[in-house]
Amino acid sequence: xxxxxxxxxxxxxxxxxxxxxxxxxxxxxxxxxxxxxxxxxxxxxxxxxxxxxxxxxxxxxxxxxxxxxxxxxxxxxxxxxxxxxxxxxxxxxxxxxxxxxxxxxxxxxxxxxxxxxxxxxxxxxxxxxxxxxxxxxxxxxxxxxxxxxxxxxxxxxxxxxxxxxxxxxxxxxxxxxxxxxxxxxxxxxxxxxxxxxxxxxxxxxxxxxxxxxxxxxxxxxxxxxxxxxxxxxxxxxxxxxxxxxxxxxxxxxxxxxxxxxxxxxxxxxxxxxxxxxxxxxxxxxxxxxxxxxxxxxxxxxxxxxxxxxxxxxxxxxxxxxxxxxxxxxxxxxxxxxxxxxxxxxxxxxxxxxxxxxxxxxxxxxxxxxxxxxxxxxxxxxxxxxxxxxxxxxxxxxxxxxxxxxxxxxxxxxxxxxxxxxxxxxxxxxxxxxxxxxxxxxxxxxxxxxxxxxxxxxxxxxxxxxxxxxxxxxxxxxxxxxxxxxxxxxxxxxxxxxxxxxxxxxxxxxxxxxxxxxxxxxxxxxxxxxxxxxxxxxxxxxxxxxxxxxxxxxxxxxxxxxxxxxxxxxxxxxxxxxxxxxxxxxxxxxxxxxxxxxxxxxxxxxxxxxxxxxxxxxxxxxxxxxxxxxxxxxxxxxxxxxxxxxxxxxxxxxxxxxxxxxxxxxxxxxxxxxxxxxxxxxxxxxxxxxxxxxxxxxxxxxxxxxxxxxxxxxxxxxxxxxxxxxxxxxxxxxxxxxxxxxxxxxxxxxxxxxxxxxxxxxxxxxxxxxxxxxxxxxxxxxxxxxxxxxxxxxxxxxxxxxxxxxxxxxxxxxxxxxxxxxxxxxxxxxxxxxxxxxxxxxxxxxx
DNA sequence: GAGCACTGC
Numbered sequence: 001x002x003x004x005x006x007x008x009x010x011x012x013x014x015x016x017x018x019x020x021x022x023x024x025x026x027x028x029x030x031x032x033x034x035x036x037x038x039x040x041x042x043x044x045x046x047x048x049x050x051x052x053x054x055x056x057x058x059x060x061x062x063x064x065x066x067x068x069x070x071x072x073x074x075x076x077x078x079x080x081x082x083x084x085x086x087x088x089x090x091x092x093x094x095x096x097x098x099x100x101x102x103x104x105x106x107x108x109x110x111x112x113x114x115x116x117x118x119x120x121x122x123x124x125x126x127x128x129x130x131x132x133x134x135x136x137x138x139x140x141x142x143x144x145x146x147x148x149x150x151x152x153x154x155x156x157x158x159x160x161x162x163x164x165x166x167x168x169x170x171x172x173x174x175x176x177x178x179x180x181x182x183x184x185x186x187x188x189x190x191x192x193x194x195x196x197x198x199x200x201x202x203x204x205x206x207x208x209x210x211x212x213x214x215x216x217x218x219x220x221x222x223x224x225x226x227x228x229x230x231x232x233x234x235x236x237x238x239x240x241x242x243x244x245x246x247x248x249x250x251x252x253x254x255x256x257x258x259x260x261x262x263x264x265x266x267x268x269x270x271x272x273x274x275x276x277x278x279x280x281x282x283x284x285x286x287x288x289x290x291x292x293x294x295x296x297x298x299x300x301x302x303x304x305x306x307x308x309x310x311x312x313x314x315x316x317x318x319x320x321x322x323x324x325x326x327x328x329x330x331x332x333x334x335x336x337x338x339x340x341x342x343x344x345x346x347x348x349x350x351x352x353x354x355x356x357x358x359x360x361x362x363x364x365x366x367x368x369x370x371x372x373x374x375x376x377x378x379x380x381x382x383x384x385x386x387x388x389x390x391x392x393x394x395x396x397x398x399x400x401x402x403x404x405x406x407x408x409x410x411x412x413x414x415x416x417x418x419x420x421x422x423x424x425x426x427x428x429x430x431x432x433x434x435x436x437x438x439x440x441x442x443x444x445x446x447x448x449x450x451x452x453x454x455x456x457x458x459x460x461x462x463x464x465x466x467x468x469x470x471x472x473x474x475x476x477x478x479x480x481x482x483x484x485x486x487x488x489x490x491x492x493x494x495x496x497x498x499x500x501x502x503x504x505x506x507x508x509x510x511x512x513x514x515x516x517x518x519x520x521x522x523x524x525x526x527x528x529x530x531x532x533x534x535x536x537x538x539x540x541x542x543x544x545x546x547x548x549x550x551x552x553x554x555x556x557x558x559x560x561x562x563x564x565x566x567x568x569x570x571x572x573x574x575x576x577x578x579x580x581x582x583x584x585x586x587x588x589x590x591x592x593x594x595x596x597x598x599x600x601x602x603x604x605x606x607x608x609x610x611x612x613x614x615x616x617x618x619x620x621x622x623x624x625x626x627x628x629x630x631x632x633x634x635x636x637x638x639x640x641x642x643x644x645x646x647x648x649x650x651x652x653x654x655x656x657x658x659x660x661x662x663x664x665x666x667x668x669x670x671x672x673x674x675x676x677x678x679x680x681x682x683x684x685x686x687x688x689x690x691x692x693x694x695x696x697x698x699x700x701x702x703x704x705x706x707x708x709x710x711x712x713x714x715x716x717x718x719x720x721x722x723x724x725x726x727x728x729x730x731x732x733x734x735x736x737x738x739x740x741x742x743x744x745x746x747x748x749x750x751x752x753x754x755x756x757x758x759x760x761x762x763x764x765x766x767x768x769x770x771x772x773x774x775x776x777x778x779x780x781x782x783x784x785x786x787x788x789x790x791x792x793x794x795x796x797x798x799x800x801x802x803x804x805x806x807x808x809x810x811x812x813x814x815x816x817x818x819x820x821x822x823x824x825x826x827x828x829x830x831x832x833x834x835x836x837x838x839x840x841x842x843x844x845x846x
Numbered sequence: 847g848a849g850c851a852c853t854g855c
Contacts, residue, residue, distance in 0.1 A: 004851075076852050192852065242854040250855070269852070426850065459849065484852055505850040518850070561853095570850040658854090726854095733855075800847040820848080 005557045069221045115365045129208030136206060139167030141380045145175045151376035152176065152259075156283055158299045159310045159375060163382025164533060168301050169263050170203050176259055177219075185234060186302040189241045189275065191264050192489065193224040197239040200229075200397070203236060225627070226725050241271035242627075248278055248578055249323050249625065252398060253285075259297035266302040266312070266526075267488065268561035270571050276300070278578065279586045280314055283575055303382075304526055304558075311375045311588055385536035387498075391549040399546040400424075400433050406544045407437060407451070407479055408444075416449055418496035418539075419478035419487060420537065423531050425503050425520045430455045430481045437479060449477040456482040456490070459665065462718060468492050475701065484523075487530050491537070498535040500528060502547040502555075505838055511599040513792060514776050516567070524559040527554060543581040562588050568592055568600035569630045573609055576616040577624035606843055607634045626733060627726075628654065632815075635773035636730070639766070639785040640737035647734060649693055649758075652700075653766065655727040656692040657827060659719045663801075665696075666714065675714035682713060683803050685830030686763050689770060689815070691803050696723060696755045767831050771813050775839045779825065780811045787825070790836060799826040811836055 107446060136142060151158050160254045162168035173186050204211030204220035212221050212229030223232035223239040229235055240248075246807045247254070249776055254260065260279060265272055270320040279298050300310050396402045398591050403422050410420055424430050436455050472478050472494060480492055484504045504523050523531075528545065535541025545552065563571065580586050583597060604610040607630055609620030616624070623633035632654050639650030658661050663679065668674045682698065684690035695713075699720050702709040710717040771778065777789040779796050785808060787796050798805050798812065802825070811833045814825035 246855045
């Protein structure tokens with residue numbers, strides 16, 4: 001409030017503009033998105049023609065594009081149907097329309113029916129197919145079709161690097177579908193649900209096929225959690241990475257597939273790393289005579305991936321490389337030279353170098369094998385307009401201010417159209433910059449474009465997120481203030497200017513402390529390039545980096561893969577359940593640190609998921625099958641024990657813990673107080689978990705109008721719908737957890753229950769189950785009023801979002817332990833010290 | 847007194 005200068009907008013603008021002219025000395029370089037592997041620019045490719053949105057289906061547009069499918073239909077139905085003119089961001093304004101994942105067709109609000117309508121009578125499938133064929137032929141990947149096919153006839157593995165807009169995700173599966181070896185289904189993995197669904201829809205159109213559940217004849221389908229839209233004739237199946245991993249539990253050799261295409265590998269999720277390792281083992285196993293009738297073809301696709309590392313992963317016997325160091329063996333490779341570089345095009349020389357290197361390594365290190373699989377590589381150029389990049393001449397302390405200056409500079413100098421996308425670190429900086437921009441915008445001259453400031457971050461309510469997709473009003477420029485949600489998950493249309501603060505909040509697990517940190521860190525070069533590229537999607541653009549070129553040069557080449565900075569217990573349990581006995585020998589693209597592995601193994605041992613010989617226990621196998629973290633899975637298994645007798649309630653709590661915040665986050669003091677009062681009937685003094693239980697129970701019991709119930713209690717309806725999906729899934733999966741004798745309890749799971757009351761014994765039972773999974777996350781009250789963890793003697797504070805905030809109780813158990821400037825316990829329940837003692841005793845005894 | 851982004855038979 002001390003910023004008095006904002007109160008004089010006219011003067012503020014003058015000052016800003018003064019600052020602008022000083023900053024004009026910023027060093028400028030021009031770079032297109034096309035670049036060498038070290039991030040240095042390459043001569044920009046000539047542009048063929050304007051890149052139209054419908055030529056390149058936008059993938060990964062995040063949660064903003066809700067799939068038009070039944071599972072999520074309620075969310076869509078909730079939205080106001082009537083169009084409204086774009087107005088100020090009064091957050092409850094109805095939105096005019098949903099983003100349309102497939103331009104050329106109206107987005108339907110009644111998914112299935114309208115989709116069918118629009119597909120069938122209006123445009124016969126084949127006519128649409130013919131129309132699309134024309135645009136398909138203009139994709140950069142199109143000329144590579146034959147070489148991709150022939151590479152996979154000769155080899156089982158292809159590493160395909162294709163930059164944004166190359167068309168690889170939609171075309172590669174179609175290139176392969178008619179191949180003689182392709183007798184079964186092709187799987188294509190995606191990191192996000194929306195991407196899987198919208199790609200499937202697009203490919204179905206291009207093939208002139210029905211899609212998903214439209215018809216049993218559909219050749220293209222998708223499979224994501226809660227929504228399996230595949231049929232008996234599905235030939236091309238888009239699925240999330242997690243889904244494919246689940247399938248490997250039932251079908252370890254992936255018999256149902258002739259090929260697996262792993263897309264977006266450069267994002268390096270833990271799941272993709274596991275999939276690559278499993279596929280590597282599978283391909284190697286098949287070559288050694290493991291039971292698979294046909295070889296499995298694997299295509300690894302990535303935007304900027306380290307081709308060399310991928311080739312090495314599939315080419316070497318990394319186990320022997322790491323552990324055995326066996327003698328060099330001569331393999332007959334006289335005829336393999338051709339297949340190595342056979343189809344690389346633009347980057348041929350580059351890749352030849354790599355393959356030689358990899359090959360010599362494989363020769364000297366790997367064990368003798370009659371048939372080492374060869375890896376083909378292919379590079380496909382992308383399509384991207386050039387982006388002119390400007391650095392600051394000197395580092396800045398206050399990049400919120402620097403961003404503010406740049407926004408007004410752009411607005412004064414650059415003609416419309418051209419929206420601005422600003423990358424910031426989090427909600428707090430977004431909101432303070434939003435306020436500053438709005439204050440200064442008041443004082444702008446009449447002849448410059450108006451500014452429309454739109455925040456964009458994951459915690460923002462859906463309807464507020466949707467605003468970024470609305471067309472920009474006349475004589476107005478949109479300024480989107482975003483977190484890195486806009487880096488990969490959401491593609492904002494109309495952006496020609498990017499302002500990049502060079503930082504983002506990164507989650508990192510601290511093994512020794514057992515907590516995760518969420519701190520603002522410099523981004524990597526590849527992330528900076530990704531952000532920059534967001535300015536060149538539709539036209540040549542500009543990128544302003546709020547740091548110096550020297551700082552950029554100091555950035556890491558790429559973002560540390562998630563597997564090197566997360567809690568590995570889930571990943572290891574996943575591996576153990578799929579028969580990987582020696583985790584240290586698993587073919588990791590990046591090998592996690594020994595300490596992280598040890599910590600995770602210890603955690604699994606404590607949960608009873610593993611024996612002390614390192615093999616998975618029966619209990620561990622049960623936990624591995626659940627769509628939960630090992631700790632939450634352990635809680636569920638505990639709750640199914642007859643003496644605990646609280647499975648149904650545990651499922652309610654765990655479901656609520658599995659979604660983002662159930663309780664809406666209110667902005668003004670007034671609304672917060674209102675919410676407090678409305679929610680009071682849900683709050684339980686035992687803590688957040690019992691409060692969640694009561695919330696889920698009340699919601700589930702509400703038969704007339706659940707949406708209104710949510711509004712009354714300031715609860716997120718969207719989150720609760722998700723809770724109900726998860727709850728249903730967990731119910732059906734946990735029937736097998738119950739002892740066979742307890743048929744009464746299992747029927748009570750499914751039967752309609754009378755309004756529930758939470759007794760004290762039930763609450764105590766639930767808390768003891770929670771403790772069994774989260775004994776590492778317990779703390780006790782110190783004489784000075786602080787809490788210290790039982791195991792690490794770490795000071796921890798109850799998070800302000802907790803119902804126990806400000807309360808004192810002898811002991812607490814919490815389901816989240818995060819450091820953000822301070823160690824916070826989130827999801828907190830009060831518990832007795834002797835309950836903790838019981839669990840510790842059990843651990844010591846066993 | 848505070849919350850980067852994804853995902854799951």
